Amino acid sequence: EPEVTQTPSHQVTQMGQEVILRCVPISNHLYFYWYRQILGQKVEFLVSFYNNEISEKSEIFDDQFSVERPDGSNFTLKIRSTKLEDSAMYFCASSEGGTYNEQFFGPGTRLTVL
Amino acid sequence: DQQVKQNSPSLSVQEGRISILNCDYTNSMFDYFLWYKKYPAEGPTFLISISSIKDKNEDGRFTVFLNKSAKHLSLHIVPSQPGDSAVYFCAASTSGNTGKLIFGQGTTLQVKP
Numbered sequence: 001e002p003e004v005t006q007t008p009s010h011q012v013t014q015m016g017q018e019v020i021l022r023c024v025p026i027s028n029h030l031y032f033y034w035y036r037q038i039l040g041q042k043v044e045f046l047v048s049f050y051n052n053e054i055s056e057k058s059e060i061f062d063d064q065f066s067v068e069r070p071d072g073s074n075f076t077l078k079i080r081s082t083k084l085e086d087s088a089m090y091f092c093a094s095s096e097g098g099t100y101n102e103q104f105f106g107p108g109t110r111l112t113v114l
Numbered sequence: 115d116q117q118v119k120q121n122s123p124s125l126s127v128q129e130g131r132i133s134i135l136n137c138d139y140t141n142s143m144f145d146y147f148l149w150y151k152k153y154p155a156e157g158p159t160f161l162i163s164i165s166s167i168k169d170k171n172e173d174g175r176f177t178v179f180l181n182k183s184a185k186h187l188s189l190h191i192v193p194s195q196p197g198d199s200a201v202y203f204c205a206a207s208t209s210g211n212t213g214k215l216i217f218g219q220g221t222t223l224q225v226k227p
Contacts, residue, residue: 004157006157031212031213033213033214033215035215035217041219042203042217042218042219042220043158043203043205043215043217044217045214045215045216048212048213050212055212056212056214058214091158093157095213097213098212098213099145099146099207099208099209099210099212099213100146100165100209101213102148102160102163103160103213103215104160105150105157105158105159105160106157107155107156107157108155108156108157
């Protein structure tokens with residue numbers, strides 16, 4: 001069964017450093033998403049990506065964040081200068097369509113900012 | 115901004131009995147609702163969904179009920195099994211947008227053998 005994969009599973013970084021979280025969505029899916037879950041809190045939408053551009057982003061997704069689909073299979077989330085409050089689980093998801101389509105989530109990357 | 119609320123942080127049920135998980139929403143523009151299950155150290159796994167034109171959707175042991183006038187949905191699991199023990203998230207989205215999901219806080223279900 002096809003699945004969304006994410007690497008690394010755990011990333012530890014120093015405050016102010018850049019991190020890149022990687023995802024391989026399901027191959028025939030067209031919509032891609034990043035969500036995050038701070039420990040003890042709800043899963044929050046960050047950004048959606050379709051047709052090689054951002055289609056929607058949340059207030060959390062400020063200028064420190066960027067996404068890219070560099071090669072037709074990978075989907076990356078970059079945080080340019082990490083803050084302590086960026087520590088969270090980051091989930092990538094993909095779906096065949098937008099609304100009315102279930103999103104399939106990856107296992108997540110745990111980001112720890114020290 | 116709690117557009118989707120799951121007011122019960124936890125629920126404990128005996129194996130074989132029914133589990134009922136509840137979810138309320140405030141945004142009347144939501145027209146597609148989903149339930150996800152999440153185990154520790156894993157991503158959310160899709161369980162079942164319902165669009166606003168329906169009031170019930172069933173898939174095996176899982177049934178989702180939607181009451182639009184009350185802005186309320188529920189997930190019924192019958193019969194409950196120990197393997198169902200997980201965190202259950204309700205999520206909602208609006209047509210015409212990109213499929214962005216708004217999640218509730220989650221309910222931890224424990225099914226006791």
